[in-house]
Amino acid sequence: MKGEIAIYILVATLVTYAIRVLPLTLIRKPIQNTFIKSFLYYVPYITLAVMTFPAIVEATQSPIAGYIALVIGIVASWFGLGLFPVACICCVVVFVAEFLLV
């Protein structure tokens, strides 16, 4: 099924707005439940990890270029480079690798 882009955007907007505003307007106390707090703590890391791989090797023309970008991106982040430098490095790596491979 292929839906309307406008409706997709609307659905995401309504859900996101509800998540952001309902606690602020309804709940006046912090969450005490350890499981829920822990669950919400892990979600961002796991979300980004799941979304990054294998998507990064499927986004490029050559999967090998994607793999090289993944490894170099991890190494660059490991050594403390920020979001923007890591992104630029990954882009350059793919560009050069595909220049040689494709």
Add this chain to the structure above:
Amino acid sequence: MKISDNTKAYFDGLRDGTPIGLGYFAVAFSLGIVAQKAGLTATQGFVASFLNMASAGEYALFTSIISGATYVEVAIATLIINARYLLMSCSLSQKFSQDTPYFHRFFVGFGITDEIFGISIAQKGMLNPRYTYGALTVAMPLWALGTSFGIIAGNSLPIRIVSAFSVALYGMFLAIIVPPAKQSVTILVAVIISFVSSLAFAKLPYISNLSAGTRIIVLIIVISAVFAMLKPIKDNEIEVQK
């Protein structure tokens, strides 16, 4: 002339929101490359970003559109991926003085992102909503414009360049998850397990037939729940994510 506290709060927000906005522009640009693949126009990208203001959430939205997901799948994926805003919204609710008019909660809530929440909660004492509005004044348009520019670039640049740009977002994701993984063995293990399971889900028979959106939702819920049970966090571990 003495400037009022409200004016000062607004300009403080404007000042603190500027570096955030510039960072947003870069992230949104790479997000726009994905939005372009999903067939969004620059205007649709602008609207989607202006209304949603969530990198991972919007990425899920765009990939769901690419894979032809149902509206229900998009709703569930958005709910799970943006669930952390629930927690931020809860803690921000403690930051409102009784004197602050109630309607401000609706507008401040709209602007909760990792970064805006981070600077708002870090304010001394109670939050003056105008501080958050100041930050949003610069951050929101840059976020939305970045997405539009990414879509335009995706449409007009040669395929080699677009292919290179398409990993920018993943590079940023890596820069977010790798440093905490270096600090905490638990997060490191969680990231590795996420990588391996995500690859397995994409390749295994039957499971790979599920839409990308559904696979992501299942992986996030299962892996996060397992870690929450086996490695529950202590109170002092809840930090603001960058």
